[in-house]
Structure formats: C-alpha cells, structure tokens
Amino acid sequence: DTAVSQTPKYLVTQMGNDKSIKCEQNLGHDTMYWYKQDSKKFLKIMFSYNNKELIINETVPNRFSPKSPDKAHLNLHINSLELGDSAVYFCASSQGPGGDEQFFGPGTRLTVL
Amino acid sequence: KQEVTQIPAALSVPEGENLVLNCSFTDSAIYNLQWFRQDPGKGLTSLLLIQSSQREQTSGRLNASLDKSSGRSTLYIAASQPGDSATYLCAVCMYSGGGADGLTFGKGTHLIIQP
Numbered sequence: 582d583t584a585v586s587q588t589p590k591y592l593v594t595q596m597g598n599d600k601s602i603k604c605e606q607n608l609g610h611d612t613m614y615w616y617k618q619d620s621k622k623f624l625k626i627m628f629s630y631n632n633k634e635l636i637i638n639e640t641v642p643n644r645f646s647p648k649s650p651d652k653a654h655l656n657l658h659i660n661s662l663e664l665g666d667s668a669v670y671f672c673a674s675s676q677g678p679g680g681d682e683q684f685f686g687p688g689t690r691l692t693v694l
Numbered sequence: 695k696q697e698v699t700q701i702p703a704a705l706s707v708p709e710g711e712n713l714v715l716n717c718s719f720t721d722s723a724i725y726n727l728q729w730f731r732q733d734p735g736k737g738l739t740s741l742l743l744i745q746s747s748q749r750e751q752t753s754g755r756l757n758a759s760l761d762k763s764s765g766r767s768t769l770y771i772a773a774s775q776p777g778d779s780a781t782y783l784c785a786v787c788m789y790s791g792g793g794a795d796g797l798t799f800g801k802g803t804h805l806i807i808q809p
C-alpha cells in the first residue's frame with residue numbers, strides 16, 4: 582500500500598498557467614508538508630499543515646496556495662506559473678508536528694516552458 | 695538560521711567496504727535528525743531518525759550517531775553493496791513556537807558502490 586502518494590508524477594505546462602498537485606497519505610498522520618527540490622537537488626520546506634491548519638509558510642510566493650480539505654490530503658495550487666517554478670515537489674507527512682519521522686511521497690516533476 | 699553541510703559531496707568505493715558519511719549543522723538546538731536515501735528520479739526513503747536525546751540508532755548495516763553539542767552526525771554503512779548506491783541526505787528538525795519546523799536538508803552525498 583502506498584503511504585504517501587502524489588498526482589501527477591509529471592506535469593509539463595506553459596508559463597502563466599495555473600496548475601495543482603495533489604497529495605494523499607493513508608498513514609493516519611496529522612501533519613503534512615510540501616518541499617521543493619530545485620535543479621541543484623537542494624530540498625527546502627515550503628509549507629506545513631497540522632490537522633488542516635497552516636503552521637509553516639516559508640517565504641513562498643503567494644502564487645503558491647496549499648489547501649487541506651481533510652487531514653489526509655494536502656494539495657498545492659500554483660497560479661501564474663513561472664520558469665523558476667520548474668522543480669520536483671515532494672509531499673510528506675508525519676504523525677504530528679512534534680518532530681516525528683517524516684515520510685515522503687514519490688515527487689511531482691513540474692516543468693514550465 | 696540553521697545550515698546543514700554534508701561531506702563528502704560524492705564518494706565512490708568498491709563493494710564490501712565500510713564507509714562513513716558526515717553531516718554537520720550550525721544550530722545545535724534541534725528536535726531530531728533524520729537520514730534519508732534518494733534514488734535517481736525517486737522520492738526519499740527514511741533510513742534512521744535520531745531524537746535529540748539519543749546518541750545513535752541502528753538499522754541492519756546502517757548506524758547513525760548524533761553529537762548534538764558539536765553539531766555533528768555520521769552515517770556508517772557496513773559491508774557496502776552496489777544496491778547502496780544512491781544520494782544520502784541528512785536533515786534536521788528544529789522546534790518552533792507552533793510545533794516542529796519542517797526539515798532543513800543538506801545537499802547530500804552521492805554514493806557509488808562499485809561491483
């Protein structure tokens with residue numbers, strides 16, 4: 582059974598478009614995260630949600646808007662895509678926000694043309 | 695601001711050797727430290743989690759140590775195998791007012807085990 586899943590796996594789109602990436606976890610965790618891995622493979626936290634409430638927003642442009650319809654889902658919506666948004670986006674989850682082990686999804690490779 | 699450094703950036707060794715990957719962090723007030731492996735084009739697989747109160751954790755051929763006061767962790771891989779080839783990432787978790795922060799990652803050590 583997949584613990585943390587993301588869709589789509591690949592996303593190719595034009596500049597200026599709006600797109601969404603979906604994430605679901607079936608681990609019963611309360612906390613979910615979005616990370617961005619840039620072209621140099623450096624991973625950086627973007628957002629964290631605990632029980633559907635935003636707890637971390639790390640200086641991410643407001644074109645990025647996470648949405649958590651329930652504890653098991655944290656979707657990432659991106660408006661007005663730019664070339665610099667091209668990256669691999671990883672979703673992760675943990676039992677709670679108290680420093681529990683984080684489990685990562687397979688990633689979504691976003692390419693903006 | 696927390697910074698995590700991993701040395702070496704790349705390592706290539708013959709199969710069967712024992713090896714050590716190093717991780718250092720600038721702020722010792724961490725909640726925990728986690729080691730991951732990432733295979734090309736894949737997600738991250740959690741290997742070991744060391745809480746700030748612990749000194750080491752072991753899983754199979756892997757052993758991770760933590761010296762919080764000096765800001766260092768090592769990942770020891772015994773009897774390396776070609777299947778161990780991957781990028782190994784070290785990440786620390788800081789505590790913030792709202793709970794734990796997200797992980798701060800190093801840039802990884804790209805490991806190649808030669809058959």
